[in-house]
Amino acid sequence: MTYKNHSLKQLQAIDASHHLHPFTDHRELRESGSRMIVGAKGPYVYDSEGHELLDGMAGLWCVSIGYGRDELAEVAYEQMKELPYYNSFFKSATPPAVLLAQKLAEIAPKGLNQVFFGSSGSESNDTALRLVRHFWALEGKPEKNRIISRKMAYHGSTVAGTSLGGMEGMHNQLGGAVPNIVHVMMPYAYELAEPGESEHDFGLRAAKAIEDAILEVGADKVAAFIGEPIMGAGGVKIPPASYWPEVQRICRKYDVLLMLDEVITGYGRTGEWFAAQTFGIEPDTMTTAKALTSGYLPLSALFVGDRIAKTLVDKGGEFYHGYTYSGHPVCCAVALKNLEIIEREGLIERVRTDTGPYFAKALQERVSGHPLVGETRAIGLMGAIEIVSDKQTRERFQPVGRAAVLVRDHAIANGLMLRATGDTMILSPPLIWTRETIDLACERILKALDLAEADLR
Ligand SMILES: Cc1ncc(COP(=O)(O)O)c(C=O)c1O
Numbered sequence: 001m002t003y004k005n006h007s008l009k010q011l012q013a014i015d016a017s018h019h020l021h022p023f024t025d026h027r028e029l030r031e032s033g034s035r036m037i038v039g040a041k042g043p044y045v046y047d048s049e050g051h052e053l054l055d056g057m058a059g060l061w062c063v064s065i066g067y068g069r070d071e072l073a074e075v076a077y078e079q080m081k082e083l084p085y086y087n088s089f090f091k092s093a094t095p096p097a098v099l100l101a102q103k104l105a106e107i108a109p110k111g112l113n114q115v116f117f118g119s120s121g122s123e124s125n126d127t128a129l130r131l132v133r134h135f136w137a138l139e140g141k142p143e144k145n146r147i148i149s150r151k152m153a154y155h156g157s158t159v160a161g162t163s164l165g166g167m168e169g170m171h172n173q174l175g176g177a178v179p180n181i182v183h184v185m186m187p188y189a190y191e192l193a194e195p196g197e198s199e200h201d202f203g204l205r206a207a208k209a210i211e212d213a214i215l216e217v218g219a220d221k222v223a224a225f226i227g228e229p230i231m232g233a234g235g236v237k238i239p240p241a242s243y244w245p246e247v248q249r250i251c252r253k254y255d256v257l258l259m260l261d262e263v264i265t266g267y268g269r270t271g272e273w274f275a276a277q278t279f280g281i282e283p284d285t286m287t288t289a290k291a292l293t294s295g296y297l298p299l300s301a302l303f304v305g306d307r308i309a310k311t312l313v314d315k316g317g318e319f320y321h322g323y324t325y326s327g328h329p330v331c332c333a334v335a336l337k338n339l340e341i342i343e344r345e346g347l348i349e350r351v352r353t354d355t356g357p358y359f360a361k362a363l364q365e366r367v368s369g370h371p372l373v374g375e376t377r378a379i380g381l382m383g384a385i386e387i388v389s390d391k392q393t394r395e396r397f398q399p400v401g402r403a404a405v406l407v408r409d410h411a412i413a414n415g416l417m418l419r420a421t422g423d424t425m426i427l428s429p430p431l432i433w434t435r436e437t438i439d440l441a442c443e444r445i446l447k448a449l450d451l452a453e454a455d456l457r
Pocket of ligand 1: 119120121122123125154155156157228232233261262263264289290
């Protein structure tokens, strides 16, 4: 690899001169320099200086089967030699795309039998937004075009993704969002439940905020509600069990389509193929990406429900939408192999019955008692740790975000890649983590918390 001819300092200088990173304060990065990740194996990544880091984030919520899987490299190599690219425009298809679509329909929640491929979660949400509005237009209701979403939602970084999402900072830089998207409260009991309000009641109240928005806008104008089953980038916010069934009931009552964004939760993270199955709901569209290929290649799949698909096929004519890389054969071949490995190794079953419950218990019993920790929560292999200055009052350190960044930096210095969002530490490890890996992560988290506490107090 050519990077071996460059020192870290040289790479950092080139990086600073030519490379604009995503979601980054560029001046700050230029001052600190990038960490160069140069290799990875199993649950670990390695930087240029030889440090081994346990990857608590599976890259960016995606490397579910862990790093260094030769089988994926081999299948990509074989497919590239056979057919590196062909599009699915003008009545063409490739076998990997067709067979992947079939496999996805087999594992999907009930009623989702068609997929539309893209390269990223953001693209896939663009497709979903266009498709849902197009559906209602085809049904003779073009004015039924409003979308209800939630504050702090993350649906990607394109203009449509940002507009659908509820991140204030991102909206402030948008210079005009896609119109007709309304944001309601998120189902986050830790901060938003009233004193004495049960989790159950809070879940119903958060769902009612959607009903209120539908009534305010008028049901004849609302196309869909979109939500991540568990808000990921917003801080792994796990809704109360009462929330999703009630959201589905409300959507059905007003004939509002239910769009799920499973870009993070898809392909086993919650202990089922999809979180829709974990929560017992049946969406009309479902966006997926990331773990579809375990991040080895970029690929997204938007699942489309039978009702929408039927209208699109019967009444739609040409849908003027698609991407050069929709159904890319190499990405689809890698996805098929990735899904085969997930099944062969029983990773989803393991998350549901063993590592998932163990992970939640470990966070609860070993981490939540730390003086800096307000709450831990987990579902499957997805977890969060709230950092507070006062456990009782839930007061945060000021300025908000500084404490979590300290914890993160200490965690990384002690061999655990962990992410901070606001004052929440988030974890989304590869599904190959074992009880031993979870124990090791907890040790490193506790060490990072102790060191951060010493800095803060
Ligand atoms: C829930 C959700 N939707 C959409 C996206 C956007 O995906 P991508 O970064 O592949 O465009 C993300 C990315 O983290 C996500 O978490």
